[in-house]
Amino acid sequence: MQAPVQLTISPRLAKNIRRNVKERMIELILMLAALVAVATTFAIVGVLLYESLSFFKTVSVVEFFTDTQWTPLFEEAHYGIMPLVSGTLTTSAIALAVAVPIGTIAAIFLSEFASHKTRETIKPILELLVGVPTVVFGYFALFFVTPLLQSIYPELPSFNMLGAGIVMGIMIIPYIASMSEDAMRAVPMSMREGSYAMGATRFQTAIKVVTPAAVSGIVAAYILAISRAVGETMVVAIAAGQQPNLTFNPLESAATITAYIVQVAMGDLPHGSIGYQSIFAAGLVLMAMTLSFNIIGHWVRKKYRESY
Template sequence: MATKNRQKWEPRTGERAIIHHKRASRIREGAIHLALFLCGILSIFTTLGIVAVLVIETVEFFKEVSILGFLTDTQWTPLFVDKHFGIMPLVCGTLLTSLIAMLVALPIGLLCAVYLSEYAPERVRHVLKPVLEVLAGIPTVVYGYFALLFVTPLLQGLIPSMSGFNALSPGIVMGIMILPIISSLSEDAIFAVPQSLREAAYAMGSTKLQVSFLVVIPAAFSGITASFLLGISRAIGETMIVAIAAGQQPRLTPNPLVPIETMTAYIVQVSLGDTPTGTLEYRTIFAVGMMLFLSTFLVNIVSLWLRRRFREVYL
């Protein structure tokens, strides 16, 4: 085949060759441009796909269940005979575990970030950065295992009334999972604060602590807040830790010692069962997913806006 072509091929010469070459290359360039554009635009279709899927199924869901009942009913029992579709218990479970996670991740993450960027000698940085990276890379099932089989028994030793499934233990472990996100993003924000601000404060006789807390942290505030928000959105969307260690009992309670169920864990619970597609039970996971998507979306947008702001101010 190749030799045949070669025999037929005559070298184009002079102007014709250049024109031919130019046309071919313009077509090729255009085709490549188009292909790459399609790759770029795919992400928009992904978002549209997510929104479409959630909206379609949620609309079907609300044809059978009233929105008011969905938002105000205090019981969530779609898999029982006596069906109630009140999302509040699931939202409550999600908020409870997320709150505990943030109580762990926020102070420790911020301390680590300030210490790493303002204080730590190179040696400490060299140890701690990889540790944080490893913590961030551990799969969430592994954290789930750790919460259920290590942290819960440990806490039960301290609080004997605690149930085997509870919100406290997965909350704490989730906090540890989120910690690297908060500390590394906060550190980026702190790093972006110009050195001149620090020097000005030192020149006025401030101590290192004062520079860190009265100058650097306020200056990096929007970036630090953005990292907290991102952490919150991670906590809301986290699935495996709570599915493994928090239980499967939707319950409207602020008590962190009893089994609860989060929105994500409910989706897992239904997915593991044999719920036939197209039924009301099947649609509940999309309604819950919609709620989940909206809440994380909102938090993410604010976080993104804040991060953009701190970049514009200093870079």
């Protein structure tokens, strides 16, 4: 056996300092860009929590959730968030009642029935609806849909949750239709062929095979739509009214959380006053609502994850 020879590192194989430093720099820049989004989210949550904390020093949590009135700017102030929550839930529920059936049916049509040409014509138009500014939808609700509803039901007030909810529903149809259609089209052709080969019709294939196969994507679309509806501001601020009103009756006028926030944020409230702090507490509730919908959606997606 030979004596071990002392090994050296040949300069041609030595670590290239310049290249390594450059790589690390690039990595750092990329990470910073990613951090901006994450940091912003945390900053928002932080500010919301901080300002809400001062709010809850004055108002007890119990009062916040049980008081049936929300009048933080009045002489005799009440701080019950429920009237705003009821407004938010009612308008969102109406919006979903409009958008979920229409959006899903539109998706089934586009994905399973429309010819290539029809689909390529309709889908961009549908997606154009997403680009319409929400303030336009708000006036559409106030000056077109509500008068139309009043011609059927004359007692309907000018500001009402029904008209706002319906228009909000129309506004989110494209989200549901477009995302659900993507999910359905991702279902492999072999699965459809399997269904047709069993003697199924187009409709049976769409309902019994394609839709269940795409369910996780469809549910994701619904969740996004719910978040959109709960967080939507302009339509409800313009058309649903600005009076907090603890009611689930869509024929009444009521303010949503977002409508209240925009109304107060536009006024000139002194920094640090209770009215100022109340919008952070309301914002926190709003965020908790959307977050919980997202968590539910995540869970549903995981449960029905598609595997072909």
